[in-house]
Amino acid sequence: xxxxxxxxxxxxxxxxxxxxxxxxxxxxxxxxxxxxxxxxxxxxxxxxxxxxxxxxxxxxxxxxxxxxxxxxxxxxxxxxxxxxxxxxxxxxxxxxxxxxxxxxxxxxxxxxxxxxxxxxxxxxxxxxxxxxxxxxxxxxxxxxxxxxxxxxxxxxxxxxxxxxxxxxxxxxxxxxxxxxxxxxxxxxxxxxxxxxxxxxxxxxxxxxxxxxxxxxxxxxxxxxxxxxxxxxxxxxxxxxxxxxxxxxxxxxxxxxxxxxxxxxxxxxxxxxxxxxxxxxxxxxxxxxxxxxxxxxxxxxxxxxxxxxxxxxxxxxxxxxxxxxxxxxxxxxxxxxxxxxxxxxxxxxxxxxxxxxxxx
Numbered sequence: 001x002x003x004x005x006x007x008x009x010x011x012x013x014x015x016x017x018x019x020x021x022x023x024x025x026x027x028x029x030x031x032x033x034x035x036x037x038x039x040x041x042x043x044x045x046x047x048x049x050x051x052x053x054x055x056x057x058x059x060x061x062x063x064x065x066x067x068x069x070x071x072x073x074x075x076x077x078x079x080x081x082x083x084x085x086x087x088x089x090x091x092x093x094x095x096x097x098x099x100x101x102x103x104x105x106x107x108x109x110x111x112x113x114x115x116x117x118x119x120x121x122x123x124x125x126x127x128x129x130x131x132x133x134x135x136x137x138x139x140x141x142x143x144x145x146x147x148x149x150x151x152x153x154x155x156x157x158x159x160x161x162x163x164x165x166x167x168x169x170x171x172x173x174x175x176x177x178x179x180x181x182x183x184x185x186x187x188x189x190x191x192x193x194x195x196x197x198x199x200x201x202x203x204x205x206x207x208x209x210x211x212x213x214x215x216x217x218x219x220x221x222x223x224x225x226x227x228x229x230x231x232x233x234x235x236x237x238x239x240x241x242x243x244x245x246x247x248x249x250x251x252x253x254x255x256x257x258x259x260x261x262x263x264x265x266x267x268x269x270x271x272x273x274x275x276x277x278x279x280x281x282x283x284x285x286x287x288x289x290x291x292x293x294x295x296x297x298x299x300x301x302x303x304x305x306x307x308x309x310x311x312x313x314x315x316x317x318x319x320x321x322x323x324x325x326x327x328x329x330x331x332x333x334x335x336x337x338x339x340x341x342x343x344x345x346x347x348x349x350x351x352x353x354x355x356x357x358x359x
Contacts, residue, residue, distance in 0.1 A: 020083055022119075024054045026112040028061075033105040042101065043068055074101075087229060087249040094236040107232050114228060118317070122221060125324030126214075136338060205255040209287065213330050220320040222256055223292070227313035231306050240296070240305045241267050241274070259285040274300060 020028075031052050035045035043065070050061040060081050067077030075093035078084045084092075088108060095104030197204045209219050229250050230243040238246070244267070248260040259281060266277035275297040282288045292312050299308025 018056075020054075020056050020060070022112055022116050024057055025084065026109065026116065028053050028057045029105050029109050029112065033102065033109060036102040036105060042074060042096075085250060087233075087246045090246060090249070091233065091236060094233075094238060098237060100236065104236055107235055111228055111232050115225070118221065118224065118320070121321065121324060122217065125217075125327050128327060129213075202254045202258060205253045208253060209255070213327060217320065217323050217327075219287070220316045220323065222251070222253065223288070224313055224316035224320060225250065226260070227292075227309050227316060231309035231313060234306045234309065240300055240309075255285070256287070259287055 028049065031049045032045055035048045036042070040048065046061055046065055046068070050058055050065065053061060060083055063081050064074070064077040067080060068074065072080075073093070074096055075089045078089045078092060079086070091104050091108060092101065095101040209215050209222075211218070226247045229247045230240065233243040233246045234240055244260055244264050248257050248264065251257040251260065262281035262284065263278055266272050266280050267274070269277070272280075275293060278288070278293050278296070282293065295308050295312055296305070299305045
């Protein structure tokens with residue numbers, strides 16, 4: 001909630017951005033990679049980044065350089081800025097130790113580019129949901145205003161109002177006379193929801209995978225990111241068993257994180273086969289498709305783990321794009337039906353009232 005409020009204030013230019021976003025971190029690694037590719041040492045590359053990256057990243061670069069001057073390793077200096085995710089700083093550490101920092105930077109760039117592109121497409125695909133929700137709220141408010149106007153007109157009539165019209169007007173009375181109670185009730189519900197969500201975080205997070213329309217989108221997005229991060233870490237020479245730990249670090253959903261941690265726990269058990277460790281965790285959480293388990297196990301057996309993970313990531317991305325393309329069809333039809341019902345109620349009440357007034 002705090003993050004959403006922060007982004008809203010920044011968007012409205014009521015607050016200056018102080019936290020770098022993914023685009024600024026991407027720009028940082030792009031410049032860092034270019035200077036490394038030109039043959040510059042790490043420290044000299046950072047010195048150049050200090051004046052070429054975005055204004056928000058410049059003081060962060062100065063902090064990193066200061067830490068390097070004090071003898072800290074690059075990944076520790078980056079961690080202390082609290083800007084870079086831990087899985088990225090761990091990748092930087094792996095690249096520094098095995099001499100492939102330039103290649104790691106390129107892989108991080110590709111990952112961030114994909115992450116930003118997917119996020120943009122998801123937001124674009126779900127934009128219609130936000131628009132229809134806004135229209136429904138406006139229409140409901142307008143309906144109550146119109147109903148109250150009907151009542152003012154009909155108060156002067158002496159005839160008996162039709163039953164349907166009376167029900168509509170009575171409902172409008174309840175809302176208009178008790179709006180503050182309803183508002184208070186809504187606020188209490190929102191606060192209660194926030195408290196319960198904090199106490200039962202894992203349960204609420206598990207529901208994210210089951211929500212109609214959004215659930216399949218969220219699931220494919222989660223597994224796409226997991227596959228890409230695991231592929232990224234395997235590229236650096238990290239074992240696929242250890243790559244699950246990096247995927248866990250990049251996950252915010254507690255239910256999904258616990259699922260990955262369960263896999264890690266199973267892999268740490270003696271005599272537990274790789275495929276069995278994943279299947280056992282999946283029986284409890286019921287998130288993974290069997291195809292992912294089989295493809296990953298086959299890739300590990302053949303020595304082509306990165307290719308297997310990249311194939312899974314590409315498949316999840318295709319499925320995600322397919323789901324996003326059908327969101328509007330799934331949302332517009334029920335939304336239009338609700339709008340039709342609201343409009344029909346207003347016009348029905350209006351028609352019966354006119355009959356009473358003029359006939």
